[in-house]
Each structure stands twice: as structure tokens, then as C-alpha cells.
Amino acid sequence: MAIADAVEELATRFGPRLSRAVSDRALHGASETHFADAPPDAVAYPESTAEVADILRVCAQHGCPVIGWGTGTSLEGHALAIRGGVTVDFARMDKVLEVRAEDMLAVVQPGVTREALNTELRATGLFFPVDPGANASLGGMAATRASGTTAVRYGTMRDNVRALEVVLADGQVVRTGTAAPKSSAGYDLTALFVGSEGTLGLITELTLKLCGQPEAVSAAVCAFPAMGPAVEAVIATIQSGIPMARIEFVDAASVRAFNRASDGAMTEAPHLLVEFHGSEAAVAEQAARFGEVVAELGGADFRWAARPEDRSALWKMRHNAFYACKAMHPDRPAIVTDVCVPISRLAQAVEETVAEIDASGIPGPIVGHVGDGNFHAMLMPRPDDAAEAATAKRLASAMAERALRLGGTVSGEHGIGMGKTGYMEAEHGPGWAVMGTLKRALDPAGILNPGKLVPGN
């Protein structure tokens, strides 16, 4: 059998670094959310690009599926081995290869996590700004075009990957981009691989853009009487040109979960969480202007987190929203939605979503990177309740369809994975077939993360 032959050959080459243990396969066949488990036949732990190329050559020869694996924090089941095969776990490719402080670049292996990189950068005065919350691997973040709380200021992985090394389906190693700040030399292959979810190649090295640590940072939380004015405050802030580093919305249900999870005492009302980066003077000016906007819209309970430890606590709380909400209903499956709409449609999108969730009776706390028009509802139907499961599914579909109707996208940052394939044609029209054409051109045998992202894959 094709897969068995590939695994056998890889076992000979990789020895104990090709695992067929049930526990290892189970770990790499599970996801953080509601998708059915789908373990691979084996898990490989390469230590170099050459070894990744070896894996792909062997798997190409046998037509064996190959799935990349970072830290397993995907919320859309990207790495589920739905057709079996070999999962390539980048845990042993976790070195920061070079920090080029003058060029504000870091060259890293794909298994480096964003926290590990930022720890390594601490003494340089630089940091890597993309922050999806989870301590994801940078390879995984690039593969899913991740973003998170800071994208409103620093952009997503689309904007922060300068260059890549990628192993293609046939084992060929390709370098995309250069260390220069910009280029007009041909197709933007870097952008093509970022967000390709392991279907076009495996990323084995990343050159990432770094930012200078801001001279001053200031964060605040602010309660609102209702969700509407909070979203209006976001729109007003953006339009007044105040350069926020973060602007996050959390609803009352999320605050309740935070309070429970971290023994907090926030008012159980909708909140905005904001952060400003810049010089001392600039941050003070931005904060003052934001305060004016908020006051006009009925924001109250304004609290500044000036000390670094208070800010850390604030963002840790926000980053743990998924786990805090899950802890409210530990026995329930979690369906995490991820729509993104034009800013002008944000209030409408959130309001209609809240009304539908409220009417359903299913818990569905909402958090959002609202500066980007991106928000998530975490739907938690009762376990083993087919009717509630169907309702949750209907709510998620309604959110995705609404996002498309309002000119947005079915995925702001979590990607397609197992969860969103059904919306690709509606979002992209004939563009989805174009993606399939590109996929077949680069991976004619369809061994890279098969069954995901493109039509008929």
C-alpha cells in the first residue's frame, strides 16, 4: 500500500524520529475544536530542510499525503490527516537562525514559536508584532496567514513575512523573496505560500520583519452600556486616524468568563481593550484623543494599565478568552467562528449576530479584533444534543453568509482548514477554481494536505 510503503521507507531513514506510536498519532490527529479526529499513519520529526525534502521525495514517490504541524493550535482542523499519511512535526526545527538588527529582520526555523522569538529578541530592542493569542509556531502562523490583536497596527503574516524557504511537493527547495525591503522582481511567491495551509509546500525557513519596541506603551479598558456604542467607538477611532496598536471588543459573556477564569472583577458589560505604542508624547496624545471619542459614546469605567505587569495581565486575559469561555462549559464542543467585514458594516454584522445567538439560547460569547472588522463567536451547544448542534451550525453558517453579503470574508484569520471549504466558492466565485489550477500545477499528485482548501483536492 502506498502510505505503508512510504512510512516503511521513512522509518528506515529516520529511526526513532518517525513515530508510529498510537499516542503520537492521536495527538497529531486531534484538533482544538469540534472536528472529528483524523490521525496520520506516522509522525516525522525532521531536523533540517534536507530532511524535509527527503520526506517529500519519499512521499511523492509513493503518493503518500504529507501534512505540516506546528503547535496544533489551529481552530479549523488544518492539520487533521483526513486521508492518512505522514504528519511533519516541526518541533525539532525550532532555532532562531539569525537576528539582523540593522535590517530589522529575524531568520527562523518554522518550529520557533512567537513567544520564543520575542524572548530571544528581548535584548535587541526589537520585537515580532503578530500576535494571534496562542503561542503558535511561526511556520504555522505563516501557513494560515494568522493575525490577531496587533494586526490593526502592524498587519498580518501577509505583511510581516519578508522571505521564505519552502519545500515543494517533489522535494525541491525554493527560496522566495530577499532581505531587501521591497521588490518588483516577478510573481510574489512569498505571498502565495503565506496562507496556503500546507497545500503548496512546507515552509522550512522564514525571514520575518521586526519592529522597534515602542518607547512608550499605554493600555486601557473601558466599559460600554451596550455593544452598539462600543462598535461605534471603534469606527470613530479609526476614522479619526488615531493609530491604535490594539483595539479589541469583548462582550459581557466573555467578561463573565474572564472574571470566573482569573478571579477578576470587571463590570459584566461590553468592553473595549486598547493599546497605544509610540513616543511618550505621541502615546499621551493618542490616549487623550481616544478618551474623548469614548466619552462621547457613553464609555465608562475607563481604567489605564500603565504598569507593564498590568498590561500583561490584561492581554493574557484577552488571549485566554478561548480557554476561559470553554471553561464555562467544559463538556461542550466549541465552534469558533471567524468572520471579517468592511468597517462600515461592522456594527450591523455584530448586532445581527448577537440577536441571532441570543434568540437561539446557545451560549456564544463574542470577542473581536474590531479594528480590522474581524470578530469571533464561540458557539457551545449541549453535548450529544443533535438539535442544538444543528442550531449552532446554522448560526455559524448565518455569520459566514452575512459576512459575504456585507462584502467581507468567511475567515479573517483562522483560515479554511476543515471548517470553511463549503464557503470558498461563494466567496471567491471562479477564483476558487483558479486556486485549484495553481494547486494542481505545483502539486499534481495532490499529496500536500489533501482534501483541504482547493476544489476537488
Add this chain to the structure above:
Amino acid sequence: MAIADAVEELATRFGPRLSRAVSDRALHGASETHFADAPPDAVAYPESTAEVADILRVCAQHGCPVIGWGTGTSLEGHALAIRGGVTVDFARMDKVLEVRAEDMLAVVQPGVTREALNTELRATGLFFPVDPGANASLGGMAATRASGTTAVRYGTMRDNVRALEVVLADGQVVRTGTAAPKSSAGYDLTALFVGSEGTLGLITELTLKLCGQPEAVSAAVCAFPAMGPAVEAVIATIQSGIPMARIEFVDAASVRAFNRASDGAMTEAPHLLVEFHGSEAAVAEQAARFGEVVAELGGADFRWAARPEDRSALWKMRHNAFYACKAMHPDRPAIVTDVCVPISRLAQAVEETVAEIDASGIPGPIVGHVGDGNFHAMLMPRPDDAAEAATAKRLASAMAERALRLGGTVSGEHGIGMGKTGYMEAEHGPGWAVMGTLKRALDPAGILNPGKLVPGN
């Protein structure tokens, strides 16, 4: 004959909007720089996406080359019809279709020029920031991934195109991207078409990101005793985190050309031209900090352009550098180079280039978007002097090869066109073949801008 048949069929459909006039063909077969003329067999002037799709369907049927045309300001001969065929001139698709002020987006046809768009936006408080100098069409700017003086702050066309409508080689119309600020929904087709130089499709509509007009703008010029300290000042400014909106280098020879062209009296020494955007307070702070950096490095003759008309004059002078330099030697061909290197290598790259040009005796004024590591030498060998022509070619090659050696790119912003194909393999390695694979997948008959950008095209 294939081309003749296609032209005949198009003439029937388009009437006078399919021109076979010698003058029209000559105009569309010439370039701004030293490349040999290559007129198309006909020039089409479509008025809608449907008409562009018609043209492509007819040309696909007959295997007739199709070349896009904006304003003809390419410096690399992108639009030369080297295999004949039909040039599609977007002059009649020049409407701003929608300005979505709340979403800070504009939807435009490809023939809209950047100045026309900014004129239309004047009352909105918004502007489109990418500024390559020439009043290029936005479709052409997207197709060549243009940038210019403001990229250091606002990014290139890669960063400022939100969504596209593109007609593929077979006449199919595809929409890429959405109006949402970000997306993780599949391959980044927008980024693939931006910079594809008309080889993958013709852009028929663009959704562009707009910026708020800054509350305050401040510009300055500053002379330096030599090129070295000027470049060092750029690096120091970047590393100190001062957010410049523009930072441009011009050498003494360029200043001489400016003075001659616009009756100016600038000191004939290397200069930096800078601009700051922000709130009144932020701009004042940035300008003060820049002043300190410059003073440390021997900058002198510091002059602020506070009044809008002074700033306009300053940037008009910079934008006309090409024509001012050309006017110094009107009878000479101009070879405009366009390398971009990592910031840490900028001083070395510029110094070595200047030394080689000086030694050659050929005029070669240098200007650069040095905040991006991008600079241009305009080489002007004597006309009909084979030895000087060869020397100029050697100088240009040496610049490109040096850029690659220093980890940079052979094109920062002008693109590949006719001039840089020979460096593609050296820059991209096997990635160049990948570009060819993508091209063949989307345009198997090779009718879109044939002979350009990809191998064996």
C-alpha cells in the same frame, strides 16, 4: 495568419476603437528608455470589463498576443509588443467607480491615474499614498508592483491593493479579495496578480486602500558633505524609529540637473529630502529628532518647506528627476537602474556604485528611495558610441549583481519588463521555474505579454 485574424475580428466588433493607424501603433510600440521599439499590430480601447473579456476570448481563439497599456511610463519596456499582437489601452476605462470613505477604500478602473484619483479624493480628507513620481495609471502601477517616494511609510502597491477584478487569458472574469481589511480565506490571488506585469491576466478593476490626509505635513531638504554621511543619516533615522513619510537621496549631479531644469539654487552636493506626516505635535517631534540625527552626521543647509506650495515644488522637482537628468544630455539614451538592498548594505552598495560610475566617465546621477534601500542610477552613454554603450551595460549589470550579492533584488520598483529577465534565475533560483509553472497553468497558450517575466515564455 493568427494575429491578423484576431485583429480582423476585433476590428469588426470595436470599429474605430480598434486602431491600426501607424501613429497609434508607433506610440504603443515605444518606451521611455533605451529599448528598441516594438509596435503591436493593433491597439484596442475597451470601455468595460466585458469588452476586455471579448478581446481576450478572440485573441485566445487565434493565439494572438495581448499586452496591457496604462500611460506608457514604464522604464523597463513592459508594454513593448515584441511578438506583435493587440495592445489593450485602458485610457477609456478611467472612472473612479466608488469612494467608500467609511471603509477608506476607492474602487477604480485601471486607466485612472494616481493624480486623477487624488484630485477626486480631495474633498474627502483621504488620499491614495503610493507615489511613483510619474502620473501612472493605477492598473499599470498594480501590474508592476510600483512604489516610489512614500513606500517607506505607506508601503508599495503590494500593500495598498485590497481587491482586484482580473480577466484571465481565456476571457474569464475573476474577482480576488474582498472589502474586508484582512482575510485568511485561501491563496492570496490579489498578491499574485500585483506585479505579474500583464502575464497572468489584465486588471479591469482595483479596490485600493486610502489613508487619512495627515493633520500636519512638514518637509525639509538638507545637504551633506558627501554621499556616505547622507546614507548613514538614513540608516540612523530608520533605526531610531522616526516614522518618515518620505526620505529621498539625491546626489550632486542630480541637484545640478534640478537647478538647471527649474532654475534652482540648491547647493550642488548630496542631499536628503524628507517629509513627516502626523498630528502637529507628532510632526514637530519627528522633525526635531531627525534634525539631531542629521546634525551629528554633518548635515547642513537644513531648510524646511512649511508652506504647501514649497513642498509641492520640492517633490515636483524630485519627481521630475528623470526628465531633468535627461535634459542634461537630451541626445543620449537613458538606462535607468533600480536595485534594492537590505538597509544594512545600503552604504556599501551606493559607495561601490558611485566609485564605478565615476571611474567610467559616463554620466550617471543617482537618486534613491533610500528608506527602502532602493536607488537608481541613470546611465547616459554617448549616442552611437558602442564602447560607451557597452560600459553603461556593464555598470548596470554590476549594480544588479552587487544587489544580489548583498542579499537584495534587481528591481525595487520598476519591474522586469525587457530589462531584467536575464537576472531572474540568479535572483530566484528554482523559484523562477515555479513562476513559469504558474504562468503556464493560467495561460497555457502564452498569449499574455509573451516573452516577458517567466522562463521560456
